[in-house]
Amino acid sequence: MADDEIDYNIVFPDAVTSERHWQGTKEPVVILLGWAGCRDKHLSKYSSIYNEQGCVTIRYTAPLKTVFISESFGYKELSSTAHKLLEILYDYEVENSPIFFHVFSNGGFMLYRYIVELLHSDKQFSSLHVVGAVVDSAPGSGNVRGALRALRATLGPKINPVLRYILLVLFAVTVFLLRVLLYPVTKYIHKNHYDALREKPPAWPQLYLYSRADQVIRHSDIELMVETLKQKGVPVDSFDFVSTPHVSHFQEFPEQYALKCRDFLVACMKDADGAEIKKRHQVQNH
Template structure:
């Protein structure tokens, strides 16, 4: 079972919360339809406690929620080197749906920063190429603080935050190693690496998915640049995807819920409703 190999959390509400077809709207539960299963893909270095704050938005409205964050070393090193180790994790994540027998539920992804996007990229590819997963029904995706293109300074800031509790010498060594890998793979050796590995940002620009997308970002973000998110929005609109984007203007990277809790929650809930009812 995939559940034995992933460090994930799943929250399953009471069945009475799941099916509100014939029940009035009360206590924050949604009436008239079955709620989606929400998959949260965390940012690099975030904890389950961090994701639980976002999980609560959906769980209290009757949604099953799965929370998962890919290991930071895979995000910053394996993926940068073009090693598709995240693809294995993406497959195990989708297999959880079959383990819990919820594969027929509508799916909503809530993806954080580039770490979440890197994993989501492989989820998309599996949905399109693997027979077992092609019948899964995704109804929408929310992107929080991403996706961003090759921003070395921002990536170094993110990695430094992940390594904050480690010894200074080790932090400097890992930061230097990551910078070297990034310069080589995405700079000097870019023409060669492009032959066997497509950058996740470029892959998402032309993704075949057509379900609605919501982009939550900020021009104050120093890790993922606002212009990268806006370029992605323009590209997805050009592919006739139903897209909405919100610039929080002043909030930092993955801090929009903290700074604007009511507004952020309303955006997520309204988007979820529109995806399910639309």
């Protein structure tokens, strides 16, 4: 069972709240993928946006070693994590519900990349119905300085200064060699998350929330991703909070942030309902 293998939290809405918001239709299942080093008490504040909207929520944050070490060395450990995470939908018998993602920073986006690939390629998961995704402070590409800032913040002040210095140096050298200097060669073995989803993005609607003041993820990387998706015909929107630090938009502007997420989810659900009605008419006409 997937729930024996990965550490996640799932919350079901009460029936009254769900019915009030979704009026007889299946409530969405929102999967929140936390940033590297994210604590569940912080992620739960984001899930409450959707719990109050009558949604089922699943919270999960990938371990630090898989984000900073496994991915840096090209070991696709997150691929098996993605598989286990999607299996949770079947464990709780919500696989027929609309699925919505809320993804944070590169730590969440790396896992999201493998989920998207499974949804495209795995027969078991191909029937899952994804209606949309919010991406917060991601994705970034080839930014060694930003990656070091993220790792330093994640390690925190309690770790031994000498050990912190050694870890940062080793990480910087590894990322620069494998993900920058040698990437023209190593990408044929293991393409990074940014390039993978630029080349083969999911078709569902996406909302990118970011800030040009972000010191970890360059706003230009996010804007390039958004522009690429538009050129490929993917429904995509974005919003620049301008002044907020990395993954701090909700903290700085809670009402505006929550409203954008809820409005986008509702719009995605309406679009999905419209597409389903159109599909049924086409079948009936044939």
